Amino acid sequence: MASSSLFLSPSTLKPSPEWQSPVVFSLYSPRSPLLASMAAQQGRTKRSSKPTKTVLPTPPLTEATETTSSKKVLVPIGFGTEEMEAVIMVDVLRRAGAHVTVASVEPQLEIKASGGTRLIADTSISTCSDEIFDLVALPGGMPGSVRLRDCEILRKITSKQAEEKRLYGAICAAPAVTLLPWGLLRKKQMTCHPAFMDKLPTFWAVKSNIQVSGRLTTSRGPGTSLEFAITLAEQLCGESVAKEVGELLLMNTTNENSRKEEFNGVEWTLDHTPRVLIPIANGCEEIEVVTIVDILRRAKVDVVIASVERTVLILASQGTRLVADTLIGTAAESVYDLIILPGGIMGTERLHKSKVLKKLLKEQKSAGRIYGAICSSPAVLQRQGLLKDKKATAHPSTISKLTSGAVDGAKIVIDGKLITSRGLGSAADFALTIVSKLFGHARARSVAEGLVFEYPRS
Numbered sequence: 001m002a003s004s005s006l007f008l009s010p011s012t013l014k015p016s017p018e019w020q021s022p023v024v025f026s027l028y029s030p031r032s033p034l035l036a037s038m039a040a041q042q043g044r045t046k047r048s049s050k051p052t053k054t055v056l057p058t059p060p061l062t063e064a065t066e067t068t069s070s071k072k073v074l075v076p077i078g079f080g081t082e083e084m085e086a087v088i089m090v091d092v093l094r095r096a097g098a099h100v101t102v103a104s105v106e107p108q109l110e111i112k113a114s115g116g117t118r119l120i121a122d123t124s125i126s127t128c129s130d131e132i133f134d135l136v137a138l139p140g141g142m143p144g145s146v147r148l149r150d151c152e153i154l155r156k157i158t159s160k161q162a163e164e165k166r167l168y169g170a171i172c173a174a175p176a177v178t179l180l181p182w183g184l185l186r187k188k189q190m191t192c193h194p195a196f197m198d199k200l201p202t203f204w205a206v207k208s209n210i211q212v213s214g215r216l217t218t219s220r221g222p223g224t225s226l227e228f229a230i231t232l233a234e235q236l237c238g239e240s241v242a243k244e245v246g247e248l249l250l251m252n253t254t255n256e257n258s259r260k261e262e263f264n265g266v267e268w269t270l271d272h273t274p275r276v277l278i279p280i281a282n283g284c285e286e287i288e289v290v291t292i293v294d295i296l297r298r299a300k301v302d303v304v305i306a307s308v309e310r311t312v313l314i315l316a317s318q319g320t321r322l323v324a325d326t327l328i329g330t331a332a333e334s335v336y337d338l339i340i341l342p343g344g345i346m347g348t349e350r351l352h353k354s355k356v357l358k359k360l361l362k363e364q365k366s367a368g369r370i371y372g373a374i375c376s377s378p379a380v381l382q383r384q385g386l387l388k389d390k391k392a393t394a395h396p397s398t399i400s401k402l403t404s405g406a407v408d409g410a411k412i413v414i415d416g417k418l419i420t421s422r423g424l425g426s427a428a429d430f431a432l433t434i435v436s437k438l439f440g441h442a443r444a445r446s447v448a449e450g451l452v453f454e455y456p457r458s
Contacts, residue, residue, distance in 0.1 A: 071098045071134040071236045076154050077121055078105040082141030083113035084222040084451075085171050087290045089137050091318045092229035095245045096237045098135075102320075103128050105151035110323060114141040115294040117305075120313070120321035125153050135236055136161045138179070140172020140193060140221070149178040158184060162215070167235055169217035171228050176200055188213040193221045193452065209452070222294065223428065223453025226251060249287075250395075250425035259456065260433055261410040263391045266417060268370060268437040270337060275302045277336040279357050280324055282309055283346025286316035288374055288427045292340060295431035298447045299439060306331035308354040317344040328356045338434070339364050343375020343395065343423060352380045361386060372419035374430055378402060381420075391415040395423045428453055 073093050077086050086102070093100050104111055104121035111119050136158050138148055148154055161168045162184050170179050176196035179185050189204050191197075191211040209224040210217065210231050217235065219228035226249065234242035276296055280289055289305070296303050307314055307324035314322040339361060341351055351357055364371045365386050373381050378394040379401050381387050391405045393413040399406050407413045411426040412433050419437075421430035432455055436444035441458070448455035 072131070073098045073100045073135045073137060073236070074103060074128055074131070074133045074157065075100060075137050075139065076103050076105050076125055076148055076151070077111050077113075077119060077139065078144050078147030078151070079112060080114045080141050080147060081111060081119075081139050081144030082172055082222055082294075083115055083117040083119065083290045084294050085139035085141065085225045085228075086113070086119065087286050087320055088225040089139065089171075089229045089232070090320055091287050092226065092233055092245060092249070093135075093137075093236070094318045095248065096233040096241050098233070098236055101128065101131075101133075105147055105154055114144060115297045116303075117290055117293055118323035120323060122321075125151060125157075128157060129153050131157075133157075133161065133166070135167040135169070135232060137168070137232060138170040138174040140170070140174040140177075142173055142177070145173040145177035148174065149181055155182050158182065165215055167215050167217070167232070169219075169228070169232055171219040171225065172196075172221045175218045184216070188216050190216070190218045191220055192218060221450075221452035223448065223451035226425070250423045258410045259429060260412045260414065261391075261407055262414040264416040265414075268417070269440075270438065273300065273302050274337045274438050275334070276304070276338045276340060277331055277360070278303060278305050278340050278342065279308055279328055279331075279351055279354070280305055280314050280316075280322065280342060281307070281344075281347045281350030281354075282315050283317050283344050283348075283350060284314065284342050285344035285347065285375060285424065286318060286320040286322065287424050288342040288344070289316070289322065291427040292342065292374075292431045292434075295428060295435065295447060295451070298450060299435040299443055301435075301438070304331055304334070304336070308350060308357055317347065328354060328360075332356050332360055336360075336364070336369070338370040338372065338438075340371070340434075341373040341377035341380055343373075343377045345376055348376045348380055351377065352383060358384055368417065370417040370419070372421075372430075372434070374421040374427060375423040378420045381418075387418075390418050392418065392420040393422055394420060429455075 075086060075090055090100050090102055102122045103125040105125045109121045113119055158168055159182060172193045173196050175190050175192040176199040189206050189211055190200060191206050191208050192200060197205055210219050210227055217231055230242050230246050233245055278293055293303050293305060305324045306326050306328045308328045312324040314324060316322055361371060361384060375395045376398045378392050379398050382402050387403055391407050391413055392402055393407045393410055394402055399408050411429055412421045432444045432448055435447055445455055
């Protein structure tokens, strides 16, 4: 990520006292009420390949959100919202203890994002009109930013936010496409995605990954989303909380690990459009899922998201609701060039228990096709005997469970047709490395530039 990240260097932000009320830091954990409720609910049912109507449990209030110091955040979404930006903001701010409401500006709650990922909002924007938020944060994406701009309720909420000198922010296209027509950028220094910089007032436009101007914070694109979210977390909850969240996300690169180590190098190039399977489960890590899917689809990879649950509706680890493309039983009828497992402690366990996925993975390896895992999910490969005589890495909490082939010191490890990575903070690098192996470095660089993500030139 960009070197200006707040937890990598002394903060340049000087929050006013009202931003610094104490907050109880909390994270969803394997024993959290959210994950426990999902486990209990699913323990009472048998897995089936047929979709059923399921009501997802509502994410409970964590210890932090139950306190009077908890901060309220609104993240609106619409058709064509950039999924990485929306999901990363929600995930990071919830980890920081904020009570985040994801609100749809559309008539329905289910939204198809710009990269094709389907998200389900917590509520409709109409229910938020009388609420007071500590922060309103707008994701970008097209036509998502236009959909936000054209929502009169959201315009009133955000305008009131600015008038009453509370925090608001926007990323990617949203500063230029949404905030500018609303008149909320006057006499503010701002940034946005490079493709929209010419729409900003020249005198006030700044080419920086993050720009803070009073209560307004703006950023450039999907590749700066983590840094943007951490900046917002610092403004809301204080520097120590933001730093701790950044470290948990493995974003602290003071002692920069090598980006990639490769063993037993082989070519991955194909003579057809690569077809990739991403299996997901309740409790999976939403940043990893959405980042990998978004980046691969930008590279023109055919990506299929398959649920190992009884329904395509998935409740991810930090409460984001995702809709898979299909069920794993249906997905198993096809052959994939690559299968990638996302992490998340409970999600990893759910993936491991899927007999259909277990069979797919064994067939993948025996056929000499590509497979991979990130964060805690390399443990699934380990338990199924798919890391034998292989070099691999994993999340620091998981790497000790791997075989003697564990490589602790690289963000990404490739061994032949196996690829593994450490976790959230390396998800974009992980996905871009896959793009590079499939299509060449030039394609990966091109995708990275569109993301506004720093990627090696060679």
